[in-house]
Amino acid sequence: MSGKVVLVETWKPAGAATDLAVQVNAIKSLLTANENGSAGFARVLDQLSKQQMPVYLEVDPDTDFVTRLLIPHVARVAALTSAGGTLDVELDRSHARHSVRPDDPDGAELERRLRESQAAGGLVILTEDEAHHVIDVRAFTPPSDWPMPPFPPGPVS
Numbered sequence: 001m002s003g004k005v006v007l008v009e010t011w012k013p014a015g016a017a018t019d020l021a022v023q024v025n026a027i028k029s030l031l032t033a034n035e036n037g038s039a040g041f042a043r044v045l046d047q048l049s050k051q052q053m054p055v056y057l058e059v060d061p062d063t064d065f066v067t068r069l070l071i072p073h074v075a076r077v078a079a080l081t082s083a084g085g086t087l088d089v090e091l092d093r094s095h096a097r098h099s100v101r102p103d104d105p106d107g108a109e110l111e112r113r114l115r116e117s118q119a120a121g122g123l124v125i126l127t128e129d130e131a132h133h134v135i136d137v138r139a140f141t142p143p144s145d146w147p148m149p150p151f152p153p154g155p156v157s
Contacts, residue, residue, distance in 0.1 A: 044069060052145075056127040056136060072127040073098075074140060077118040080111075087111050089134060091126065098126065100134045113137040 048055050048071070058068035075091035082088070085102035087110075100110045114137055117124045127136040 044071075052143075054125050054140075070127050070129070070135075072125045072136070074123060074125055074142075076121060076123060077114050080114055080118060087114070089114060089126070096132055098128055098132050098134055104133070104135075106135075110134055110137050113139070 045055065045066075054072055054074065056068075056070040056072050057066055059065065060067050073091055073094055075093040077089060078092045079090040080087060081090075087100040087107070089098040089100065091098060100107050100114070104110065113124070114134075117137070117139060120139075123140040123142070125136075125138050125140045126134060128134050
């Protein structure tokens, strides 16, 4: 789990026409418009920042440039099933198939977090790669001013 899921803050650095800086907790990263798709990253991050939506970022530690951007799901874990060593994850707000691969070195920790969340009925931020393999899961309690989508009701206690 090398990336971070964050609520980002974006701004244009002084004197820069096309660059966009990203505040991730106390770490500042830079997107330069002409490097590795950064112009697209900048537009996406700016909109996510305005909407107060979480984002998964991977940042090159040597250059502080954003190298990967993924938009996670914010949902409840509806079901977990195991088949052939793969853990399939069903989210209440997604029709896609999400899975934890058996060869994932973080697989046991991801499964633990998913099972805890399912038992508690709480929200998670689930990030997956382009093949729908889960790469990060964390419990999520939204800030009071967060724009909540219409989630289905949680489990009745």
